[in-house]
Amino acid sequence: MTAQPLKVMVKDIKRESPFVKSFTLIPAGSKPLPGFSGGSHITTYLRHNDQTMERHYSLTNTPGRPGYYKIAVKREENSKGGSIYFHESVQVGDQLDISYPKNNFLLSFQGSRHIFIAAGIGITPFMAMMKELKKQDKSFELHYAAKSKEACAFYNTLLSHFKKETHFYFSKENNRMNPELMKNQPIGTHVYFCGPEAMIKEYANTAASYGYPEANIHFELFSAPDTGPKHAFQVYLKRSNMWLEVPEGESLLDTLLAHEIDVPYSCKIGGCGSCQQFVSKGEIDHRDLFLTETEKRSTDVMMTCVSRANSPSIELDI
Amino acid sequence: MEEKKCELLRKEKIGHHIHKLEVKMDDAVLSKDCGKIRTIKWEGHVFEHPILYVRISKRRKKYYLFLDESKSECSLLRDRFPCSNFYLQEDEEYVPAYVPRNNDQKVISFIDEQSLFDTLPVIDLLLSKNIEQQIYAAGSLSDNKIKQYLNRQLQENVTYMTSFTSTHISSILSGQFIGTSLSITGTWPVVQELKKLAVSQGFTEEEIQCKGVGPKQKKVFCVKCYSINELKEDMNCPDCHADLDVSDHFSRRLEAYLGYIEIE
């Protein structure tokens, strides 16, 4: 997080669907861009009206050291401005600040078969993952739900590169994707979901009910799930001997960072586990998708980016 | 551990030395789905005797007990036990041959003559949970009576083999679907070998449960050629002949210690 951002230049912009545009980013200086693996994302830092907006985007080009990055951005009308800025203001030749690639959505080395399940713009991480698997000649399939053929980003790319592996589901044609597609898959199958939170939950629960081991279920969240009101609570930092108030509507992580307490984090939406802290007292209101239900019941850790207190105060081991 | 009173409802001889008893607990119930009894007490006699149990009805507090009389020297136990009422004391340390996972659809068990006794309660447990099961038994089971019992319980889902060969086991494992778990019991070298085959077919730690007896062979994973071999002194990889420095880093997945290239 604190590493110097990478400076890149927009080399190309391509429309993938009425609402999705792809951006090709190349180094702004002479230093080549670091390599990445399938499932990686970067954070873009957009300066707008004196504020820096952090947005995460999966890299969609072939992993390795290609020397450039490609991201796909969906225009979200009710977004806080990041996607609209990309769609309306960013031009070829513009410079951007981005983070090093990070990967919270790794392909399993052990898997002998990979099933990717995407809804809408959730397709992006799989573009890179599939290219990686194809290079290695591994077995995979993609199930991709979108409104219609026209609204479906990468439709033509998928048809030309992954025709055999891809299954489309267009809701306008009344063809809905169903979690049952995960049933009766051979041992060694790993499933990967990317899309809205409700979809991820449905697929993850169904996969577990079919007997998929936890280690075979992977997902990436795109935005923080709406998990209800964010009431205020107190935290006591044991080792620093310090009381803080987490105000209503703000996250514990942001409160810690605002007080210059150097704690790790990455996705900020409860999906990666980076911001985990030990809780020595108090009841936790777990709101992340990272810990399993069993872990939530039995462990004394919390994801500070989304989880809150269920008691008036909690004590952290920092 | 407290003594718990039970009443005998039925008994059946299911093997030459093995009895299956159906009991109903009086008041206190046994603590697990599947466990072990350490001592039984009746009419003032106390016996240390291995008895395995499985719960068949929580509400009606009913259990099956499995008792191997050949393991007892005591003729009294052999001749007169059991009578209608007796007391049980649990062995809390016992680990069952298999503990069902939450969403098991099917369990494949590999057993041998020795581990058969441990498997008996598990068979009833899986039956009570309606989980499909398939048993592969290695070695000739000399006891015909118990074979008949197994056939009755499992119909065609039990297969007897003289020994487990890797090609055959691999072909059994490779056709399985997600939701299938493995229960591997027997002597450690066989258990380790079967586990290795299972991992190579894509089974994960979560889908495999092992319970072995006897000495466990230590294995070394060669970081140069990725082969796994038995640990020896002055380890030299039999496959690529690299001198290996055996670390104490143990890989649970590979069931082996990592052997690094020795640097002179």
Ligand code: FES
């Ligand atoms: S930062 Fe990723 S879970 Fe909190």
